[in-house]
Amino acid sequence: MFNGQTVLLVDDDPTQLLILSGYFQGLCAGAVLEAGSAIDALDMLRQPGQAIDLIVSDLMMPDMDGIELLRELKHAGYDGKLALISSLNQAMVNSARKLGDMHGLNIIGTCRKPLRKAGLDALFLAPDMPRGNLEAATNVDFTAEQITAALENGAIRPFYQPKVDVKQKRITGAEALVRWLDPERGVLTPAQFLPAVEQLNMSSELTFALMKAVFRDIASWKRQGLEVKTAVNVTAGEIGVLELPDRIGQLLRDEGIEASDIAIEITENAVLEFNTDSLEVLSRLRLMGIDIAIDDFGTGFANIKSLKEYPFSELKIDQSFVRGMTDDPFSQETVRAAVTLGRQMNMRLLAEGIETAEEWEFVRKRGVDEVQGFLIAKPMPVEEFVPFCLRNDGLVSLPPVSDLEDAGQIAS
Ligand code: C2E
Ligand code: MG
């Protein structure tokens, strides 16, 4: 993936430089340059004929820190990729990232120290495994005509990922995740086409086409005796459109299902863009009986006070905190805090991105109500989802608690 590319590593800590340079050499980067300070990095960047494809920078450095470096990179017209690495807390890393975005820099992601191979792989090698992070993935160009055609002919359609109730170990819900089945490119993930959809102002077309398909599926499941409350992801922009509740109400009636059969997920970052119209829309949706989940909790900047002003019924803890939380105290604290907050606000708590038995056990112990993740199932087409739910009457096999505790793998 980094074949022939020039990577510039910026860190005042020689050990970190060593780890990173070994890592990128392993990825067959064309050249790996090292700078011990932001000032050195800028000098290297300004060398005539120097083309740098990726800069990986620490945030905390003497003389010039990573935040200043962001500004200087903007002034230097740097248009390559940028990744931020830091031992600072997540809020600080998030604000640095936000700042980079505001400068128009192409920030592909962030990684916290201590560096681990899995974390670096997730950042640099997994564009095909997006983690709710649209910026991190390769964007494909589409025209409005192509998108309209794909919406009309059903090439853009929902996949379903089950949500499992922790106490019952039973599938009680699902999330609809959009996919584009392209005859040439295969199954495209949201990260590959949602940015184009948003850029072309076609988010609302996509949402309604997808909702229609999802509501139709729910109606058909109900006829088969399958009750699975299914959530649809909606963008911040759409929540500000006053007609949204009426349009959803109409769609529910058209397909003959109830408001309680569905839920809506809104990413935490979106809360920042809320205004009076958003509050009106959310309140009306809740009055209709639709559950509203705050998605990717922990990645945004929404302060707790503003969260309390909106009628959310579920809190989804972002997978970045779930991933590796069995050995990362920071993530463990975030999960604990989210659970406390969710309880105080009477919300259901869901942990996303559960991949391992240890992660499942950790969130179960912390009192999370629902889990979602590859440990149970990946998002799947409707033809697979229905048999998956009907098997064992919706019961899923999750690792027994005692085995893990006996093996001493779980730290409380
Ligand atoms: P999200 O709503 O937070 O969805 C969860 C994402 O995590 C999904 O990625 C899902 O496939 C992935 N995931 C679930 N379990 C695991 C796991 O155990 N490990 C890992 N590594 N990943 C897991 P997906 O489907 O690529 O969607 C990415 C994001 O795109 C979603 O994040 C959501 O923000 C957005 N999105 C998806 N479908 C729609 C849609 O229909 N409309 C809108 N507006 N946004 C959508
Ligand atoms: Mg979601």
Ligand code: MG
């Ligand atoms: Mg999420």
